[in-house]
Amino acid sequence: MTLIEDHPANPAAGDESRPIGYGRLQRKEDPRFVRGKGHYVDDIVLPGMLHGAILRAPVAHARLVSIDTSEALAHPHVHAVITGTDLQALGLAWAPTLSMDVQAVLVTDKVRFQGQEVAFVVADDRYAARDALELIRVEYEVLPPVMDARTALAADAPVIRDDLEGRTDNHIFDWEAGDAAETDAVFASADVVVSQEIVYPRVHPAPMETCGAVADFDAVDGRLTLYETTQAPHAHRTLFAMVAGIPEHKIRVVSPDIGGGFGNKVGIYPGYILAVVGSIVTGKPVKWVEDRSENLMSTSFARDYIMQGEIAATKDGTILGLRTTVLADHGAFNATAQPTKYPAGFFHIFTGSYDLKAAHCKVTGVYTNKAPGGVAYACSFRVTEAVYLVERMVDILAAKLGMDPAELRLKNFIKPEQFPYANKTGWEYDSGNYEPTMRLSMQMAGYDELRREQKEKRERGELMGIGISFFTETVGAGPRKHMDILGLGMNDGAELRVHPTGKAVVRISVQSQGQGHETTFAQIVAEELGIPPEDIDVVHGDTDQTPFGLGTYGSRSTPVSGGAVALVARKVREKAKFIAAAMLETRPEDLEWEKGRWFVKGDPSVGKTIAEIAMGAHGTVALPEGIDGNLDAEVTYDPPNLTFPFGAYICVVDIDPGTGRVVVRRFIAVDDCGTRINPMIIEGQVHGGLTDGVGMALMEIIEFDKEGNCLGGSFMDYLIPTAMEVPDWETGYTVTPSPHHPIGAKGIGESATVGSPPAIVNAVVDALAPYGITHMDMPCTPARVWEAMQGRPRPPI
Amino acid sequence: MQIPAPFDYARASTVDNALALLERHGPESRILAGGHSLLPMMKLRLARPEWLIDINDLFELDFIVRGADAQGADTLRIGALTRHTTLLESDQVHALFPIITDAEKVIADPIVRNRGTIGGSLCQADPAEDLSTVCEVLGAVAVIRGSGGERLLSMAEFHRGPYETAVAHNEILCELRFAVRARTGSAYEKVERRVGDWAVAAAGASVTLAADGTIEAATIGLTAVGQTGTVGAAADALLGQLPTEALFIEAGRLASVACDPIADQRGPVDYKRHLADELTRRVLRRATERAHASATSTATQEG
């Protein structure tokens, strides 16, 4: 295990019992959640509030011939019916996406996916709004849909985006990383090359709370208050100002309690814009909350990558190179949320945890008649797809070489002395020490014993599989010199005020959807100032109350905002030193810090606590020159690099040979996210992500039929795992701090979602080895496993 | 939130009152039992009853009673409003008809089971519904009441096809009757993609052994694979034979041939046929074991 002692800058990290600062602390937000007192968008009720509902397209691809709203308007409880034509008149029929494309707010010309927004009804209550939807008469001319990314670029494929000038095909982008020629050369010289098509099917984040908004436009002072299910309130405010033409200082975006985001709540959905338009048109606040089917069918999906992978190695198992070509299905509008420079997100981190000689990837994005979105479901901007690819390819190589997959990984890891490590596709990994983490997971699993058990079971015809995944995550976007979203640098601000009595409030620019920000960020301040976390309020999610920043997604809160909070606390601590010196009538350089207190060097009995200093600052102490009368500070943090958490996961499955049913018997997860602020919250994040992984590996998929009907539009069709499908998680950790992060912390929010699917699929494939199987695609449902056992595994799309 | 079309609601106080309400409000009125099939369909606006006649106060329909029927035969009577959970937790049901307990364990989740009823399940007649198969396998008799009085129907008469039963709009299913047989065992097994999901396929069987250990009676039922009624051919192959693995294999084969599944997200046709085969073998094995156990305990009691 890497010990924190290696990094004396953070002596407290890793100590799990510390009362003030880091350690296991019950979540400050939980009392309100466990008592049912959370306050979500749908709990907001404003005087005179009306309710909106969206009419959605029943087909995937169709020309809009006519739309008749007269009957709906005649409904006694309806206030307004808004169509694409109405929006056109306001210049709001199309809105920019986060990927420099445009998306229809309401259909004006053509329906491009099933469930697309066609009209918006505003009524007295949500019942009437729904009833009125049935009174709108729409005539469609149905067109053949493009449902298979593989044929989207065929010469005879219908052109989906004929709204874009000069567009004659469904091609969105080609994007490459790495050196193709160098990679080809490495492959040409390799003893062994294996290739495999690997599909990461379309899945959905499916947060417990669906998306919604309450818009309140005050026509008198031109002020818009918008309560939204958003993971990025500040970015939304700026975009609303840019799109709707409402001046930014007149917009307040509030993101109250959010019931799960997972990337689903990063983008701006037509529903949010329609709530605003509805409020402007009716002069009343308008609430719009989508239902489950709307959420599953129209909001941001994840994955949908068809990857052709190839790995090259020597006979003795030294991995030389990796290359892949990817077909990326982006749906009808390119609305993925990612740093502008990277149309395939961070997929090019696909070299994983291995020291390769060369690597190259090429990603082609295409339009299809499916819902837009694409970077969601806790994916760290497509590190999920990258890790899945490399971790499957390494297992396929191990099978080919007849090597144990753990041994193959251990042999090829980037070595600790190679960090900071520059990989072949342009990343600089900040820190890592992979072998101890891998060994710990093997020790916790009893790896050798498991292999023995498997051997015995195989002899009896029982199917047991052991799957390993070793992942390196890439989180904390990001340095402003490399990363922006629509021109907004990916930095975060923090403001800290210590009140006269020594209680504090820290205002942060990121927003919690369940991650525990109110606890973690209080602990960071507590660690730096030595006041109890209970005495620190964390304010977030309201643009009127918090400094600018880009929000919570891609596991960026602790790497970016956590850095900001640590630095702002240090700034306050520095300021406190000057005030303490004035109070003690000594020089600042004669003072020494111990947690919570400045004291005179050599005379520890003489000192001032933060509370005393705060009272002094706001009181009558004669302040030194240049120090004003408060104990406040603010910073905006620009991280120098991303952080690279990692982990070793081992999964044990049993498969019923008669039915193909997979049971995850054990799952060992050893994570390294650097400094551990609150181990309990970390474990919670890991448990959630592992459960997500079971879902994706075994059951989740948004399928479509040939006509373009979405087959995953309800929780009866789109399955997510329950407590019954998951084992007792066995978690462990190592600590390799980030060298550049102010407190050595890395992100943890998505590690388990990224790392677990390959471990589970690797276990399933391992169990099926007696059938000669080396790959099967997710989801490993009983039917699909059985088909693989019959020797005909099938890609899911 | 999914929102149903407008509807009215009445709460019945007795079976007669419920029947009167159904008459009064006409064909667009529907009985509401546990609501776990009807309400989801209403929220998706696939069902649009104008009136709901709530029978949840009809405690007289919530019972499990063993006794002699009119002909003096040992019978277990289960009221239509008996909840899944009650069935699952009943020791009496488990002792007499373990197939019911087997099935209840895999129907939906505790929240659904706390509300959903056996009557609602049978009247919904979803092709993937588990208790219909169970009732077919056990040769249950349905007791239906209308304004004209009571009628008794066999399961073959009761089921008219997917989502269709012989219960008329102005009638109520009141109870189900199960004949208790000695030396009998039964079992149910289902393959689902996830706990709480409807069956990919399921099979149920009941086996009665003669004193000489041969199979005196057997029924096999299948769920979600397009099988109407029990699988006669497979059961016939077992009659008069000593239960052996070879026999079960043959029965499984016959079941897989007899059924007529369709491909959907739960699986392709060949997989579902395979499951009909595999699960038939499994439930026959388990039902036979249980019949042996029951025969032994009967013998002990008699001895």
Ligand SMILES: Cc1cc2nc3c(=O)[nH]c(=O)nc-3n(C[C@H](O)[C@H](O)[C@H](O)COP(=O)(O)OP(=O)(O)OC[C@H]3O[C@@H](n4cnc5c(N)ncnc54)[C@H](O)[C@@H]3O)c2cc1C
């Ligand atoms: C998430 C979920 C998962 C499920 N999974 C399964 C499963 O795996 N297997 C399974 O078998 N079932 C499953 N079900 C269905 C569940 O068992 C329902 O409870 C059952 O199908 C219907 O019973 P109910 O009492 O809720 O009926 P209701 O929904 O109240 O009624 C269903 C229909 O029957 C009629 N009806 C009800 N009672 C009577 C009566 N006494 N006389 C005449 N008509 C009547 C109603 O008018 C209605 O048309 C699931 C349900 C849900 C919501």
